[in-house]
Amino acid sequence: MITEPYITMFIDNISLLIDIVLTITVPLIILKVLEKSLKKILQSFSIENTSIITLIEVIRYIIFIIIIIGLLNIFGVDIQSLFVSLGLVTVAVSLAARDTLANFISGIMVLAEKRFTVGDMIEIDNHKGQVTKISFKSVILVSNKKEIIIPNSIFSVKPLINYTTEGVYGIEFTIKILNKYNLNEKIDIINQVLENSNLIVKNPSFNVLIKQITVHGVQVNVRAWIEDPLKDDEIISQLIKEIKENIN
Secondary structure (H helix, E strand, O other): OOOHHHHHHHHHHHHHHHHHHHHHHHHHHHHHHHHHHHHHHHHHOOOOHHHHHHHHHHHHHHHHHHHHHHHHHHOOOOHHHHHHHOHHHHHHHHHHOHHHHHHHHHHHHHHHHOOOOOOOEEEEOOEEEEEEEEOOOEEEEEEOOEEEEEEOOHHHHOOEEEHHHHOOEEEEEEEEEEOOOOHHHHHHHHHHHHHHOOOOEOOOOOEEEEEEEOOOEEEEEEEEEEOOHHHHHHHHHHHHHHHHHHHO
16 A cells, blocks of 8 residues: 555655756747747848857857756756855856957847848948848948948947938038139039039939138038948048039
8 A cells, every 4th residue: 555655655755757848848848939939020121141140159158057947946056055065167268258248239239229230331330331140240331342340239229320221421621712703603614513513313302502702712511412431531532522523
């Protein structure tokens, strides 16, 4: 005849086994669901596969740690004391990885806010270029056949300009008209040069405004719009050259 202590022991063992199985299987099921969902979501943002794999690996480690903590708790290990003993190590690791963590979190924000995507022309922190790659660590721009790597944390603290959403990019430069010339006549010439130029777009329209009057003449401010912000210096130089050739 089975005595009561054996029944109690059997029930306790079954309960322990159920706790162990649940502690392992539930996080693993959650992991599988997260992996499948994240792949679909991140691929829709044009995130490269290596970044997706990296994020999934991070989640796997987190799930693994959760399982270990759960098992230790089941077997009566004092988790709080364990965390205290590992506290110094945790602080050291956190300090060493703070920049990486900041970039990772900022990368998630970049994706969530959808301020730009691969192929967009953007400017941030005085860097202009076309977005060719978005990862959880950085964004890569290409400008004049050069790669510019922007850490994701920069996007949290610096203003961003997306030229693709605007469609055009504004340029501005100054022309000096000496007092010996007729001001209205020279402004008409500038307007004519801009009107005939294929370097700028006509909508929005350019404008020519008097900026400053000096002892020697008048400074005229020219504002216009172009399609490619990477060619701003080249286009400004060419326009100034054409205006000078016609105005003198």
